[in-house]
Amino acid sequence: MSVATTVHLNFRGQAREALEFYQSVFGGQLALVTHAQSYGTTDPREADLIGWGQVQSENGFHVMAFDVPAARPYDAGIDPLFVSVRGADENELRRYWDALAKDATIKAPLEPSAWAPLYGMLTDRFGVTWVLDIAVAYNG
Incomplete structure (x- = not known):
């Protein structure tokens, strides 16, 4: 059995922009699933936020991210990772x-x-x- 570790970044409304930026830097495939698609969110303020996303490239780069829903506490902290x-x-x-x-x-x-x-x-x-x-x- 083998495992792989992937960094999963949490944002508040910036996941799409961040993942698109990281794809522009590292290349690879971008996958985005909205809150509406993943959680059934109907609130227009959150429906298009990212419920899950990733950039994965053939050179080994892989990062995942999502936008923390407003109902959930979120504090990015200082250098949390x-x-x-x-x-x-x-x-x-x-x-x-x-x-x-x-x-x-x-x-x-x-x-x-x-x-x-x-x-x-x-x-x-x-x-x-x-x-x-x-x-x-x-x-x-």
């Missing part, structure tokens, strides 16, 4: 970084670090914090 994108191709990581960095807050510039040949951290315009790096073997 990091989405880590690790790879071996510097040019590919730089392309992702450049796209994600638009309207983002750079927490650590994409550059060599003490633990990786290339490492950077930013918080995108949706409040999601991304870590991009070139993976190296751990010799702990």
Whole structure:
């Protein structure tokens, strides 16, 4: 048996825009199911919000997201999670970084670090914090 872990991001009304943006960065297939389709929501303020969505690309990138319904409490908090994108191709990581960095807050510039040949951290315009790096073997 094998398992895969996928980050599932929660938003309040921004899931569609965020998933479309991530698809523009990483490519892949976009799937969107609205609250009306998934929960039978008839309230026009929530019917077109995302009940479930994902971007999945052939290069291994996969993220899911939804819009938390108004009846449910939601607090994004401060850095509740990091989405880590690790790879071996510097040019590919730089392309992702450049796209994600638009309207983002750079927490650590994409550059060599003490633990990786290339490492950077930013918080995108949706409040999601991304870590991009070139993976190296751990010799702990």
